[in-house]
Amino acid sequence: MIDAVQLRRFGRSLSDLPPGVVVVNRQETLYTRYRGLVWTALAVFAVMAGCILALALALAARKRAVTALVASEARYRTSVDSAPTAIFIADTAGWLRDVNPAACHMTGWSREELLAKNIADVLDPASREEGMRGFAAIDAQARTAEVLGRTKDGTPRWWSIAAVQLAPDRVLGFVADVTERKAAEARLRDSETRYKLLAEQAPISIMAFDAKGVITFVNKRHLDVFAGGRKAPEFFLGRGLLELPGIVGAGIADKLEPLLRGVPIDLEAVYFPEFTGGHAGYVNLRGVPLHHEDGTFAGGILIREDVTARIGMERSLTAARNAAEAASLAKSAFLANMSHEIRTPLNGVLGMLQLLAASPLSSEQAEYAALAIQSSKRLTRLLSDILDLSRVEAGKMQIQAEPFQLSEALRQVLALFNPISQQTGVFLTSHIDVALPAMVVGDAARLQQVLTNLIGNAFKFTTTGSVVVEAYPLPSRRAGEVRILFSVADTGCGIPDADLKKLFEPFTQASQGLQRNVQGAGLGLSICQHLISLMGGSIAVDSEPGQGTTFLFCVTLGRVQALAGQLRPAGGPADQLRPLRVLLVEDDRVTRLVATRxxxxxxxxxxxxxxxxxxxxxxxxxxxxxxxxxxxxPEMDGLEATATIRNAPRFAAKAAIPIVAMTAYAMAGDRERFLASGMDDYVAKPVSIEDLRAAIERAMTKASAA
Structure with a gap:
């Protein structure tokens, strides 16, 4: 309530008053309301009314400000406390004045603990000085820094702080934990350093280029090899890949062009008539394109390997190999020819001796003939050993897989040594386990060769006592297989330990001084070891000087189910073979005479x-x-004659006649070659009576079955 006269005295008009104010004359008492307050005026003077009005206005304004501030603070606290980012307010000296829960969670301290600390207290000592210098420099312009801090338990953590001056004496900061990012960056830097070091020190040339084909990196190896060490990296950097002098000189720019389109390339033994360093050579090139995450072409890497020395070595090795193969072929041809030339007259000698032994002779003459036959057979075995060694060296030794009677094969071997046992007085005994199968699949001849060699050696070095041959079954690894352990033991002079290590080397014999007859070339055991290996086994030796020697070996054979009597002992049915009309085709006169008789x-x-x-x-x-x-x-060889008999129309009625090759060719593959040409069987010269009889029986049996 205001007096109208006093209102004019203060220079105010009615329009200046707020709504709800009543103006009255003096001496009048009225009641009115102003925003909920009741005023009573009893002859109120104008001065007092003006003060009351001013006080009312001030109180109302203050109330509105306080209400707004409270609301603002509530909003601020809600926003700060719920923020996932650590937030703090500090004074210019670094003392913390406010922190949110995220800051407490990040540091491990409670709010009360943090508000009692300076920012320096939460920094790592190593970065404290630098961190506080940065804090002191914060102004109205926002600043960001990464500092190393410490949590309550002392764990070092990297924090990224973004701070700004909020008031002359206040700083507002936002903190993020970047420890994992810093670790990843460190790993990335280490990886980049390692790979750069690897690329720089790699033993091959590495060149990188961008999407436009401009070279951005070359390593040390490239400068050393292809620039001769005379060019700096700047010579290559910034140049186009296809414009390099070496690439242009080699004429392969068109072959590298697909690489600039993101297509990998792989070129081998490219000849460079002149590298940047001035010399020529051969290079393997591999181009690997690189792509951005969106799949666009980003450039690539060109890897170059100088293979000049390797190409030269390969050429030298090729020349040496060709020379060695030529020498091997020459040796094989020489051995084949010598074998043929030796076997032919040896066949005549052995054949005549066999005919002589079959004629009426005195006991003394019969003994001479028997010794001569024995010497001829030993010479034949030596020749066979030399040829077998040649097969082993050439990798052409082959193992046949045919069914045979195991007991019969062993009986035949033992029968060969019965005369020697009777002559020397050294007992020959054997034990064949009854659990062994009657029939097996394998190479009976090669198994007999091994046993013959080992038993022969046993008799060679045994003067008194015995030679014992045994055979036992071993557990099989797979179904359908038979594993057999053979043992050949003697009571001879034994083998010194020093000789055991080289026992299976070619041309090696155990040293026995001058007391023993150690005839032979020392090839037998080496060949036996290889044959046993081909038959899926191994060989071992146990020996004691003065006590004797035992050879143990195992072989793997196949298992068959044979009917009783399916195989006949060799020698029996041949005696009942009917008389045959035989056409003997032979150019050597002595051999013709021997074979005819x-x-x-x-x-x-x-x-x-x-x-x-x-x-x-x-x-x-x-x-x-x-x-x-x-x-x-001469005129026509046996292979051509056989082919004519088998295929010519005029021999159609006789095309199936059994044909047995009787030849001095006994090298690796000869038997197979002759059988493949159409012959039914094969016997090598010098021919023994038993071998010839067995070959004829097999051929006639085959013809009868057909």
Whole structure:
């Protein structure tokens, strides 16, 4: 309530008053309301009314400000406390004045503990000085820094602080934990350092280029090899990949062009007539494109490997290999020829001796003939050993897989040494386990060769006592297999330990001084070891000087189910073989005579032809049951004659006649080659009576079955 006169005295008009104020004259008492307050005026003077009005206005304004401030503070506290980022307020000296829960969680301290600390207290001592200098420099412009801090438990953590001056004496800061990011960055830097070091020190040339084909990196190896050490990296950096002098000189820019389109390349043995360093050479190049995450081409890497030395070495090795192969072929040809030339006369010697032994002789003459036959057979074995060693060295030794009677094969070997046992007085005994199968699949001849060699060695070094041969089954690894352990033990002189290590080396024999007859070339055990290995086994030796030696070896054979009597002991049925009409094709006169006499003793009739061409004429004119065919003959050899018999129309009626190769060719693969040409069987010279008889029986049995 205001007096109208006093209102004008203060220079105010009615429009200046707020709503709800009543203006009255003096001496009048009225009641009115102003925003909920009741005023009573009793003859109020104008001065007092003005003060009351001013006080009312001031109180109302203050109330509104306080209400707004309270609301603002509530909003601020809610926002700060719920913020996931650590927030703090500090004074200019660094003392913390306010922190939110996120800051407490980040540091491990409670709010009360933090408000009693200075920012320096939560920094790592190593970064405290630098951190406070940065804090002192904070102004109205926001600043960001990364500092190393410490949590309540002392754990070091990297914090990123963004701070700004909030008031002249207040600083507002936001803190984020960047420890993991810093660790990742450190790992990335380490990785980049390692890979850069690897690229720089790699033993191959590495060159990087961008999406435009501009070179951005070359390593030290590139500068050393392809620039001859005379060019700095700047020579290459910034140049186009396809414009490099070496690339242009080699004429391969078109081959590298796909690499600039993101296509990998791989070029081998590219000839560079001149590297940047000035020399020529061969290079393997591999181009690897690189792509951005969105798949766009980003550039690539070109890897170059200088293979000049390797190419030169390969050429040298190729030349050496060709020379070695030529020498090996020459050696094989020489051995084959020498074998043929030696076996042919040896066949005549052995054949004549066998004929002589079969004729009426005095006991002294019979002894001489037997010794001569024994020497001839030993010479034959030596020749076979030399050829077997040649097969081993050439990797052409082969193992056959045919069914045979195990007990019969062993019996035949033991029978060979019965005369020696009787002559020397050294007992030969054997034990064959009854659990062994009757029939097996394997190479009976090679198994017999191993046993013959080992038993022969046992008799060679044993003067008194015995030689014992045993065979036992071993557990099989797979179904359908038979593993057999053989033992050949003697009571001879034994082998010194120093000789055991080299026992299986070629041309090596255990040293026995001058007291023993150690005939042989020292090839047998080496060949036996290789044969046993081919038959899926191994060999070992146990020996004590003065006590004897035991050789143990195992082989792996196949298992078959044979009917009783399916295989006959060798030698029995051959004696009942009917007389045959045999066409003997042989160019050597002595061999013709020996073979004719042996066949006639078997009861066969023999017609002779000197070569393949004459044999065809004789066969066309007469009827024959069997052909014994030599291989190397003048005018027409045995292979051509056999092919004619099997395929020519004029021999259609006789195309199935059994043909047995009787030849001095005994190198690796000869037997297989002759059988593949159409022959039915094979016997090598020098021919023994038993071998010839067995070959004829097999050929006739095969023809009867057909």
């Amino acid at each position: 042996l066949l006639e003793k078997f009861g066969h009739g023999v017609t002779v032809a000197e070569n393949g061409r004459r044999a065809l004429d004789v066969l066309a004119e007469g009827e024959y049951d069997l052909v014994l065919m030599d291989i190397q003959m």
